[in-house]
Amino acid sequence: MSRRELQAAGITDPALCRAYTTCRELNARHGRTYFLATRLLARARRPAVHALYGFARYVDDLVDEPGPEATAEAVGGRIDExxxxxxxxxxxxxxxxxxxxxxxxxxxxxxxxxALFSAFLRSMRMDLDVREYPTRADLEQYTYGSARVIGLQMLPVLGTVVDRTEAAPPAAALGEAFQLTNFLRDVAEDLDRDRVYLPVDELVAFGVDRDRLFWCRERGRADTAVRRAVADQVATTRAIYRQAVPGVAMLRPEARPCISTALALYSGILDRIEAMDHDVFAGRARVGTARKARVAAPALVRAVWARHRTHHPVEEGHQR
Structure with a gap:
């Protein structure tokens, strides 16, 4: 199937084919929900999405999976490289x-x-020595480069039916909403890396600090204060999803099923957190296979229908 994607995209150079295949494998292995949504795109556009994901994953792993002997200085050197x-x-x-x-x-x-990739790399460097974010504004400095630019990178690949500058704010908001969802899902894992990605002042408003989070992590369950703080963060994240929703209609019709599916599945993680009574330490919130199928199946029908209506034998851009 990867070969058919590359053929549809007009990519024939053997070295480039291997490069794109490497990125596709990274996406399939690590970004399962994202990969499922990508399958709803026209074949010709999938390699580009895999390339964007592959580079982001490669650098992210330099930071999050550096190896037991790696120092912050060494990891910084790898990012520089x-x-x-x-x-x-x-x-x-x-x-x-x-x-x-x-x-x-x-x-x-x-x-x-x-410049979007420079911003991404700046945020990755922040992970080397920043362990918490005092305010939402501080966190947004990080999420601009780590998440909002991802949405902006995707826009040219997906295509829009409006001026791209109009579609940019909701695309950036969707990237941020996805990452904030990950932060909520991964509170326990991030603590294990000595990181807290929830704004300190917003946690303190509910009587929660870093020590309390570590205490809940050790117990394997959240107390009432932490659950209330998490509920507040879920509400904030849902508000950002609402900012992103109008952007789906701004995309080319054949791209909409992919993004609406990703939106539904990722926001479904928030549903799972709510179903767990906001106890992010009781287990990892996951969207089950049955729900993924229920969301993806009708989206696939819409995607196929849209492709037949707007068929482009070879995508625009420089063909190689």
Missing amino acids: AERQLAEGMTTGRSDYPVVAALVHTVDRYEIDP
Whole structure:
């Protein structure tokens, strides 16, 4: 199936095919919900989404899975090297590093702003020494580069029926909503890395501090104060999803089922957190296979219908 995607996208160079296949494998292995939604896109657009995910995952793993011996300085050096590889690739139009090669090709093809990747790398560096965020404004400095730019990177690939500047705010909001959902789902895992991605002042309003979170982590269950704080964070995240919803209709019709499915499945994680009485320490909130099928099946029908209505034999952009 990957070969059919590459053929549909007009990608024939063997090295590029291998590069895109590497990114696709990263997406399939680590971004299961995201990968499922990507399957609803027209085949020609899927490789670009895999490339964007693959590079983001590659750098994210440098930070979150550095190995037992790695120091912050060493990880910072790896991020610097990834940035050097990307800059060199943007200049030469090629790279010997698969995820960079696929990304460079995608950036060129869809004319994605390279500054979005610089912002992403800045946020990844923040993870090396920032352990908590005093306010929502502080957290937003991080989520701009780690999440909002992801939505902005996706826009040229998905295509819009309005001016892209109009579609940009909801696209950025959706990227942020996805990440805030992950933060809520992964509170326990992030604590294990000595990180808290929930604004300190908003937690304190409910009598929650870092020590209390660690205490709940050790017990394996959240107390009343933590559950109330989490409920407040869920409400805030839902408000950001509402900002993102109008953006779906701004996309090209054949891209809408993919994004509406991703939105439904990711916001479904919040449903699961609520069903757990906001106890994010009792277990990892997951959207079950049955619900994924219920959401994805009608979206697949809409996607196929939209593709037949708006058929593009070869996608726009530089073909290689």
